Amino acid sequence: MSQILLINIKNLLQVRDLETSYVSGKEMSVIPSIKSAYLLIDKGIIKDFGEMKNSPKNLENFNIVDCKGKMVLPSWCDSHTHIVYAGNRSNEFIDRIKGLSYNEIANNGGGILNSVDILRNTNKEDLLKQSSNRIKDVINQGTGAIEIKSGYGLNLQSEKKMLQVISKIKKQNDIIVKSTFLGAHAFPREFTNNKKGYIDLIVNRMMPEYYEARLIDYVDIFCEKGYFNIEQSESILSRAKELGIKSKIHVNQFNSFGGIKLALKYNALSVDHLEVLTDQDLIDLKGGSTIPVALPTCSYFLGINYTPARKIIDNGLPLAIASDYNPGSSPSGNMNFVVSTACIKMKLTAEEAINAATINGAYAMGISDKVGSITKGKIANLIVTENISSINEIPYSFGSKKISKVILAGKIIN
Numbered sequence: 536m537s538q539i540l541l542i543n544i545k546n547l548l549q550v551r552d553l554e555t556s557y558v559s560g561k562e563m564s565v566i567p568s569i570k571s572a573y574l575l576i577d578k579g580i581i582k583d584f585g586e587m588k589n590s591p592k593n594l595e596n597f598n599i600v601d602c603k604g605k606m607v608l609p610s611w612c613d614s615h616t617h618i619v620y621a622g623n624r625s626n627e628f629i630d631r632i633k634g635l636s637y638n639e640i641a642n643n644g645g646g647i648l649n650s651v652d653i654l655r656n657t658n659k660e661d662l663l664k665q666s667s668n669r670i671k672d673v674i675n676q677g678t679g680a681i682e683i684k685s686g687y688g689l690n691l692q693s694e695k696k697m698l699q700v701i702s703k704i705k706k707q708n709d710i711i712v713k714s715t716f717l718g719a720h721a722f723p724r725e726f727t728n729n730k731k732g733y734i735d736l737i738v739n740r741m742m743p744e745y746y747e748a749r750l751i752d753y754v755d756i757f758c759e760k761g762y763f764n765i766e767q768s769e770s771i772l773s774r775a776k777e778l779g780i781k782s783k784i785h786v787n788q789f790n791s792f793g794g795i796k797l798a799l800k801y802n803a804l805s806v807d808h809l810e811v812l813t814d815q816d817l818i819d820l821k822g823g824s825t826i827p828v829a830l831p832t833c834s835y836f837l838g839i840n841y842t843p844a845r846k847i848i849d850n851g852l853p854l855a856i857a858s859d860y861n862p863g864s865s866p867s868g869n870m871n872f873v874v875s876t877a878c879i880k881m882k883l884t885a886e887e888a889i890n891a892a893t894i895n896g897a898y899a900m901g902i903s904d905k906v907g908s909i910t911k912g913k914i915a916n917l918i919v920t921e922n923i924s925s926i927n928e929i930p931y932s933f934g935s936k937k938i939s940k941v942i943l944a945g946k947i948i949n
Contacts, residue, residue, distance in 0.1 A: 537577060537578050537945075538575065538576065538577050538578075538582075538596065538597050538598065539575075539576040539597065539598045539599075539600060539915075539942075539945060539947070540573065540574075540575050540576075540590070540591060540594065540597035540598070540599055540600070541573060541574040541575075541576075541600045541602050541607060541917075541919070542573050542587065542590060542594075542599060542600070542601055542602065543571070543573075543587060543601055543602050543603040544569075544571070544572040544573065544574065544587070544602040544605065544606065544607050545570070545571070545602065545603070545604055545605055545606050546568050546569070546570050546572070546606045546607075546926075547568055547569040547570075547572035547574060547584060547606070547607050547608075547909060548566050548568045548606055548607065548608040548609075548889070548909070548926065549566055549567070549568070549608050549609050549889070549890075549893055549894065549907075549908045549909050550567045550568060550569055550584070550908070550909045550910075551567060551894065551908040551909065551910055552910065553904065553910050553911075553912065553913075555894065555903075555908065556894075556898050556903040556904070557826060557853045557855075557894055557895045557898035557903060558853060558890050558894060558895065559848075559851055559852055559853040560848060560849070560850070560851035560852065560853075561851075562890075563848055563853070563854065563886070563887045563890045563891070563895075564884055564886050564887055565886060566886045566889060566890060566926070569584070569585065569586060570586075571586060571587045571588075572584060572585065572586060572587055572607075573585065573586075573587050573589075573590035573591075574607060574909070574917075575590075575591065575597075576915040576942070576945045577945075578945065579914060579915055579944040579945030579946070580912060580913070580914060580915060580945065581909065581910065581911055581912065581913050581914075581915050582911065583911065584909060584911070600919070600940070600947070602919055604922035604923075605919050605920050605921065605922060605923070605939060606919075606920045606923060606926065607909075607917055607918065607919050607920070608889065608893065608909070608917070608918050608920070609679070609893045609894070609906060609907055609908055609909060609916060609917060609918070610677055610678060610679025610680070610893075610906070610916040610917055610918050610941065610942075610943065611676075611677050611678045611679065611680075611870035611871075611873075611874075611892050611893065611896065611918070612678075612679070612680040612681075612855075612892065612893055612894075612896030612897040612899075612900060612902070612906060612907050613673065613678050613680070613681045613682065613857050613858050613860070613868065613870055613873075613892075613896065614682045614805065614807075614828055614855055614857045614896045614897075614899035614900045615682060615684075615783075615805075615807050615828055615830060615857035615858070615859050615899075616681055616682060616683055616684065616857065616858055616859065616860040616861070616868060617683070617684050617686060617687070617717075617859070617860060617861035617862075618666060618669050618670065618673070618681070618683050618860045618861075618868060619662065619666040619683055619684075619685070619687075619697050619700050619701055619704070620650055620653075620654060620665075620666070620687050620861065620862050621650070621653045621654040621656075621657035621661070621662055621665060621687070622650070622653040622654075622657070622665075622862070623862050623866065624645065624649055624650065624862045624863045624866075626645075627640050627645045627646070627649070627863060630643075630645065631837070631838075637789075637837060637839075637864065638761065638789075640863075641761075645863075646721075646863060647686070647687070647720055647721040647863065648721060648723070648724060649863075650687045650862055650863065651687050651688065651689050651693075651721070651723060653687075654687040654688060654693060654696075654697070655688065655690070655693045659696050659699065659700060662696065662697070662700050663700045663703055663704070666700055666704060667704060667707070667708075669860070669868060670704055670708055670710065672868065673710075673858075673860070673868040673869070673870070674708070674709075674710055674941060674943065674948060675941060675948070675949055676868070676869050676870060676871055676936055676938070677870060677871060677918045677936060677938050677941055678710065678868065678870050679710055679711065679906060679916030679917075679941075679943050680710065680711035680712075680713075680896070680897060680900060680902060680906050680907075680916065681710055681711070681712055681713070681868075682712075682713040682714075682715055682753075682783075682857075682899075682900050683701045683704070683712060683713070683714060683715065684715040684716075684717040684720075684755055685697040685698050685701070685714075685715070685716055685717050685718065685720075686717030686718065686719075686720030686721075686755075686757075687720070688718075689718065689720065689721065689722075689723040690723060690725075691736070691740055691741060691744075694716070694718050694741060694745070695744075695745065695748075695750070698714060698716065698745055698750040698751060699750065701714045701750075702714065702750055709943035709944040709946055709948070710943060711900075711902060711905070711906060711914070711916070713752045713753065713900045713901070713902065714750060714751050714752050714753070715751065715752065715753040715754065715755045715783060716741070716742065716745055716750075716751040716753070716754050716755065716780075717754075717755040717756070717757070718736075718737045718741050718742075719734075719737060719755070719756040719757060719762075719763050719767070719768070719771050720757050720762075721757065721762055722762075730767070734767055734770050734771065737771055737774075738770060738771060738774040742754065742771075742774055742775060742778060742780070743778060746778050746780055751780065752780075752781075752901070753780065753781050753782060753783050753804065753901075754771065754772075754775040754780050754781075754782050754783070755782065755783045755784060755785065756768045756771055756772070756782070756784050756785065757785045758784055758785060758786050758794040758797065758798075759785065759786070759788055759789060759790060759794075760789065760790045760792060765792070765793050765794070765797055768784070768794070768797060769797060769801075772784075772797065772800075772801040772803075773801075775801075776801055781802075781803070781804050781901065782798070782801055782803040782804065783803060783804050783805045783806075783807065783899075784797075784798045784803050784805070784806055784807065785807055785808055786798060786806050786807070786808060786809065787806070787808055787809045787810065787811045787812055787816065788808040788809075788810055788811070788839075789810070789811060789839075790811060791811045791812065791813045791816055794806070795816045795819050795820060796819055798825055799819060799820070799822065799823040799825055802823065802824070802825065803825050804825065804826070804899065804900075804901055805825060805826045805827070805828045805855065805899040806820075806825055806826075806827055806828065807828040807830065807857070807859075808828075808829075808830055808833075808842070809827055809828075809829060809842045809843075809847075810834060810839055810840045810841065810842050811840065812842065812843050812846070812847070817846065817847070817850050817852070820847075820852055821850065821851070821852065826853050826854070826855055826895060826898055826899050827842075827847050827852060827853070827854050827855070828854075828855045828856070828857055828899050829841075829842035829844050829847075829854060829855070829856050829857075829877065829881065829891075830842070830856070830857055830858070830859035830865065831844075831856060831873055831876040831877045831880060831881055832858055832859065832865045832867060832869075832872060832873050832876055833859040833864050833865040834880070835865075835876050835880065836864055836865050836866070836867075837864050841880050841881050842881065843881075844856075844877065844881040844882070844883055844891075845881065845882050845883070848883070848887060853895050853898070854887075854891050854895060855891050855892070855895040855896045855898065855899040856873055856874070856877050856888065856891040856892050856895075856896070857873070857892075857896060857899070858870055858873050869936070870892055871929065871933075871935075871936045871937070871938075872933060872934075873892065874888045874889065874891075874892050874929060874930050875888075875929075875930040875931075875932075875933035876933070877891065877892075877930070878930040879930070879933065885925075885926045885927045885929060885930050885931075886926070888930055889926065889929070893907050893908065894907040894908050895907075914944055914945075915942055915943075915944065915945040916942065916943050916944065917940075917941075917942040918938055918940075918941060918942075919938070919939050919940035919941075919942070920937050920938060920939060921937045921938065921939045923937055
């Protein structure tokens with residue numbers, strides 16, 4: 536049957552109209568809901584919902600899912616990941632335990648360039664297999680939309696290989712996938728003494744060729760001291776704008792030195808990390824439509840400062856949260872733990888964290904017209920919880936997922 540009817544829903548969460556693309560400030564503390572509800576899915580789309588007393592009466596025409604005692608909410612929207620990579624960096628995990636910093640590990644030959652070496656020597660089929668296994672895991676943990684970056688190839692062929700794998704994942708799964716070109720993740724070793732040459736390769740060969748091949752939705756840059764400075768970053772953003780590609784930028788992970796102003800100048804969709812945030816940065820962010828994205832499990836894993844999420848929200852700004860799933864600084868895509876960490880460490884309420892991981896996460900991927908809320912006409916990407924007493928149980932149960940079913944594009948996944 537193409538029609539699925541969810542009945543006896545204890546609480547239908549994140550019910551919004553199509554005009555709401557994100558929520559900001561005090562609005563983030565509210566999740567509109569319907570108690571004792573039903574929801575009708577037709578051909579993968581949310582067709583109708585409302586109070587249970589108004590649900591369809593002839594149940595023979597539907598595939599029935601009885602949600603007694605359970606809540607239903609939109610699936611997680613993870614707007615920042617590096618989930619396509621080869622191997623792992625577990626040795627660096629031990630180095631970090633012994634006290635080495637992120638930059639010290641990178642200077643010793645680890646970090647991003649370590650992953651580059653492994654990926655360049657991994658064939659496309661093996662890379663797809665490893666990455667697809669991770670995708671299956673995050674789907675089972677409730678993620679229904681995901682952004683995936685390249686950035687572990689750092690040459691023309693290997694970046695293309697990554698982007699082709701992302702394209703395959705997009706075609707082979709019901710999860711929504713957005714592809715981001717992150718050639719400006721680090722300077723490859725062969726360009727250590729010719730940084731201008733690598734920037735030229737990015738802007739003159741990589742971006743145009745990948746975009747023409749329809750392999751990328753967005754362009755990203757690691758704008759940080761020791762990686763890509765303001766001038767280098769602007770060269771890439773300027774070229775992306777010429778090509779008509781929207782940008783998303785890593786900024787302020789370790790330093791605040793003008794990356795946010797640059798992102799706003801080019802109307803970036805999001806600015807991600809923001810562990811270091813000045814009062815001037817907050818003032819600047821109020822002047823644009825660029826959404827701040829916090830990555831709490833990266834801070835958890837690295838033991839660095841958390842994004843000042845409370846300050847961002849209290850200043851009336853929107854906030855999204857994402858997993859930053861990658862082999863070096865956040866080797867997990869469990870958005871349930873991301874939501875919990877945002878509450879425990881960044882002092883978000885359950886409502887704020889869920890808004891940040893659903894409707895605002897969708898906005899940070901440019902897909903809030905398709906997913907992120909319970910809205911008629913949106914894709915039926917849903918989480919059915921276990922029997923829970925309140926939404927507070929979702930972040931409270933930080934070591935587990937309170938999920939009984941995942942529905943993607945109207946298909947019951949588990």
